[in-house]
Amino acid sequence: MGEELKVIVFSLAHEQYGVEVEKVRTIERMQPLTRVPKTPAFVKGVINLRGVVVPVIDLRGRFGLPEADYTDNSRIIIVAVKDMEVGMIVDMANDVVDVDSDNIEQPPEIVGGIKAKYLRGLAKLQDDRLLVLLNLEEVLNKSEIVQLEQFGE
Template sequence: MTNNEVQKKETGQLLQLVSFMIGDEEFGIDILLVQEIIRMQQVTKVPNAPDFVDGVINLRGKIIPVIDLRCKLGIARKERDKNTRIIVVDVQGKTVGFIVDAVTEVLRVPENIFEAPPEIVTGINTEFIKAVGKLEDRLLILIDLEVTLTANNEVELLPA
């Protein structure tokens, strides 16, 4: 039995996540949803778009809506810097970009480190939180991108 198989047997199913920062908090999303991670680029504003929709970008000829995840989570906006990234994901057949402060790493973590989120988390809109995981010296908040995009039927705002 390989070391990896032993680890799986002891800890249960392993999840692969892309972790990123928004403010001082570390968040994660399923790596299978991520198409690519790109540097921040010029975003074209869309008239009458909701506040959380930053605009659209042209990614190799494809127009992609970009959502400011800070705004969507109810966290105050901040000045973008050299670490700001756009995580391009595919959710329910829709391609969309999420602006984050920084992408930190790809993690392989046991599924059993996660538990249901506490009912009250100050400063963050908790309806988009799938779970909270305890890593060695920090917490990782698992975001539910499907809920993030479909809350209040907002998925209809995204081009096909």
């Protein structure tokens, strides 16, 4: 048996995704965003989270999925990547699961229209669900992070 990974599960366009718990700072309800000019369309703006300005991206837009209206279930998952916090808007944050690293397979080239470089792997859960694990370093890749970092200053 491999090592256990604790993963936060969230939904996006009827698919289940996961991100490691240790990269997640907090999960927030939707709140008003301050738009920032001259940013990619998937960068929805910034929020002031307990005195810290945090850029927020819409994961649907990031992955080229159709945009959807935000609902009472929509959440902003605040993740930390390379000393920077970024909020990711998701359709719903579901639960926390343990994933055995032995049950993680390499992702195919495209999953649900999302390129493999954004994916860390596919995890098989005990209840036969497949969970798409995100590669946050690519989802929030450097060239875009450089643009985003300017807001935090």
